[in-house]
Amino acid sequence: MILEKISNPQKYISHHLSHLQIDLCSFEIVKPGTYSSHFWMLNIDSIIFSFVLGSFFLSVFYIVGKKITTSIPNKLQVLIELIFEFITSNVKNMYQGKNSLIAPLSLTVFMWVFLMNLMDLVPIDFFPFISEKVFKLPAMRIVPSADINITLSMSLGVFVLILFYTVKIKGFIGFLKELTLQPFNHPVFFVFNFILEFVSLLSKPISLGLRLFGNMYAGEMIFILIAGLLPWWSQCLLNVPWAIFHILIISLQAFIFMVLTIVYLSMASQSHKN
Numbered sequence: 001m002i003l004e005k006i007s008n009p010q011k012y013i014s015h016h017l018s019h020l021q022i023d024l025c026s027f028e029i030v031k032p033g034t035y036s037s038h039f040w041m042l043n044i045d046s047i048i049f050s051f052v053l054g055s056f057f058l059s060v061f062y063i064v065g066k067k068i069t070t071s072i073p074n075k076l077q078v079l080i081e082l083i084f085e086f087i088t089s090n091v092k093n094m095y096q097g098k099n100s101l102i103a104p105l106s107l108t109v110f111m112w113v114f115l116m117n118l119m120d121l122v123p124i125d126f127f128p129f130i131s132e133k134v135f136k137l138p139a140m141r142i143v144p145s146a147d148i149n150i151t152l153s154m155s156l157g158v159f160v161l162i163l164f165y166t167v168k169i170k171g172f173i174g175f176l177k178e179l180t181l182q183p184f185n186h187p188v189f190f191v192f193n194f195i196l197e198f199v200s201l202l203s204k205p206i207s208l209g210l211r212l213f214g215n216m217y218a219g220e221m222i223f224i225l226i227a228g229l230l231p232w233w234s235q236c237l238l239n240v241p242w243a244i245f246h247i248l249i250i251s252l253q254a255f256i257f258m259v260l261t262i263v264y265l266s267m268a269s270q271s272h273k274n
Helices: 009-016 044-066 075-094 102-121 126-133 148-180 187-229 232-269
Strands: 021-023 028-030 041-043
Touching: 009 187, 041 044, 044 075, 044 102, 044 148, 075 102, 075 232, 102 148, 102 187, 102 232, 148 187, 148 232, 187 232
Parallel strands: none
Antiparallel strands: 021 028, 021 041
């Protein structure tokens, strides 16, 4: 499939945009280019790489935390300490209140999203070639954040926390008051307020997930187009500058996801008296 990119770039691009999927109704791997009528499909590649990257993050931070020293630290410890200070300072500046969950959650969100985004810098044919030639798999995508199922799942988790802390801090009655008494505090506008606030509430997880997905999907698409449409000798002229610029996008998208998570939870933790 990979060797066909010169003779059939359309098939090459389509192959690289196909996930390794399993139909849960038949427990069979779905071949690229074929569509199942069943709803329950799992993108196994996104799940595997998300789990591996999350486990890698937890393992490295756990090992460094166990071996942390107050004497001359190694480079890895210095890097992790800088990340901790960066996350802590942002949480203190943006989160109004005290919550022991916010800082660990922000660190996890930032590092996990960053590592998932970082997979976009791996050569586009490397993992698909190994999966096809060694494991005989029909497709393989390695950037979990370019899968809308992953990004919306993460944003859904943030949304559940928003609802939890809103009800916990303000109470269920206070939550209903926010939906019905803002922005117009008058009984006539209850329904109008509810429509506005409900749409605003739902837009938070949707925009959070779609923003990350859209940026990473676009970045992955550019790498695929460069590899599929241009001859090999000219690919480096575009791949290298785009990869260098993409490092900024990778870091920025992880930071934005973390910041919005903190801001949304901070808004949910603020009590209002009506």
